[in-house]
Amino acid sequence: MRERFMILFSGFAAVLLVRNLYVMLVKLPDEAAQGAIFRIIFFHVPAAWTAFLGFFAAFVCSILYLAKRNLRYDAVSMAATEVGLAFAAGNLISGMIWGRIIWGIWWTWDPRLTSMLICWLLYAGYLMLRRAVEEPSQRARISAVLSIFAFVDVPIVFFSIKWWRTQHPQPVVWGGGAMDSSYWNMLFLNWVPLILIAVVLILIRLRQEEAQREIDAVRRWAHAL
């Protein structure tokens, strides 16, 4: 059943991506100031949105784990964070490439990229913490608390870095604000396949976790003999 969803989602994502790429490359005109590379924004920005969806899902599942103590929530938390980190990395790398092409420098302390870098560090810490705890329910409990702290910090980080950059302006990677409506449409339209891919990746990761838990359960049973 879950297999079917995964194949369905992947298929749909693939179709949409192909269609979007076609529209991006062929139909939409180059943006006035930035030229062809501008199209990277259609992956750069939705990647960030997807990352945050992942982190939010992890946040919710962490709270649910602490409330219900069902290790399934912990598994989803972990999978969502891993996938979120991957998309965050995508956002950072695409931002750096873009910055390199437009401004000639790899890193410009642009507020959005800087904030995303900090978020990436926060959640990389989550994965590192998980690796240090062996016992599953202790691991779930401690990483749930960390996930909650991290997510509460995310908006605060964004606000503080934005205000910092308002006070000390630097070159900004992309100039926010006034974009043609056709661009906004494409941003959202490209977000859909990214979300689908994220969901598929999470499901794959969850399946790995379940297999691992089954192995653990069999080991327990063997120990008991």
Add this chain to the structure above:
Amino acid sequence: MSAIVAQDVSKYYGDYPALRDVSFTVEPGACLAMLGRNGAGKTTLLKILAGLSAPAKGTVAIFGKPPRDGEARRTIGVLGHGIAVYDELSAFENLRLFGELYGLADPRKAAAEWLERTGLERAGDGLVREFSRGMRQRLAVARAFLHSPRVLLLDEPFTALDDRAIAVLQTLLRQALADGRTIVMSTHQLREALELATEVGLINRGRLAFRGERTQAMLDDPGWIYRHYGEA
């Protein structure tokens, strides 16, 4: 109301089943000696009874309340492997600290009293860091008994005690039983424990393999239980 009720208590450390479906009851005024080999699960069980660890399955009730409940915590005294007193503080300061944490009416008086009862009255102002091993053990005992707990949970209390400390502990435990308190102690030291015990249990590989009254036969031949109910 029973002093301790454990129902289907299970605990896993990763793959390893430390405790499996352990159920038993202890009535007030009883002294239960929990036997078992190293790694059988005795320490894990005591930690769960003390509220230091949550079971994966099952429940524990101390006079009807879960061990983490505030009132329950006030009635439980724990003596674990570590002495649980601070090296950098004096004996008196340590006891006064725990007296305050347990909400005693006069922590200083209780501290002084228990220093006397454990033979440490002249070392009250000495830092624990400078104490001999036996003195540290006696201070640990004082700390556990300080707040007059109704239930005492002791993890291998006689291990590594010197003779004086053993004597002090036995006296205090007998006194506690005479006062109607309930005791559960895990032990290797069969002789000292079985003398005090009214009941005996055996944990074998995480399961409660035996639970019954302490008989004279057990006292005469402490290894009997292991031979009958322990590992083959």
Add this chain to the structure above:
Amino acid sequence: MPGFLRDSLTIAAKDLRSELRTKEALNASVSFSLVILLLFSFAFDPSADQTREFSGGLLWLVFAFAGALILNRSFARELPNDCLDALIASPISGAALFAGKAAANFLLLLAVEAVSLPVFGVFYNIRWWDQFWQLAGVLALGTWAMTVIGTMFSALTVNLRLRELMLPTLVYPVMIPALMSAIQLTTHLVGGQPLGGDVLVWLRLLVAFDIIFTALALSLVETVLVG
């Protein structure tokens, strides 16, 4: 006196008494802060004017790194002799245990800062006391932010093998908004200007950070310690 307050004070007094008797962490922290101040002045050899531009940054880096020595030990000091178990088994609530330790850490950190600040003034030839009371307020707010996060994460990692290695990586990213606010406010105040106008946003951010994370820590610490 209500139980929570009484218990917190008991724990705070215990931690302070312990630390003041040995002074291990305190000495290490003060030494480290002096070393960093010295190193920075070699590394960058700034003029007084240059220093005024990054005074906040320099001071808060010193406080954050030197402070870590004290904060990291916060719950770890309960591990010898299994004292942590005895505390958890006692009637004290997790929140009171946390509050007491945080209060003790706060005072110890302020002590380190009280030493570092005059030394900074001397080494870098900076007159920092023009807005003394406002600076003291900012120091208190910023130090509380560090304390809350540092103490909480000390609890989070207390039972882990790799605790010392992990704490810096975990703690500093979370503290960035608070450090940034404290840095901006401190640079402003050390420069001799009272707080006002745009800079007040940083003050609001710092206060919000303190309130939010104190509340979060108080509610989650019991789960972390006992679970």
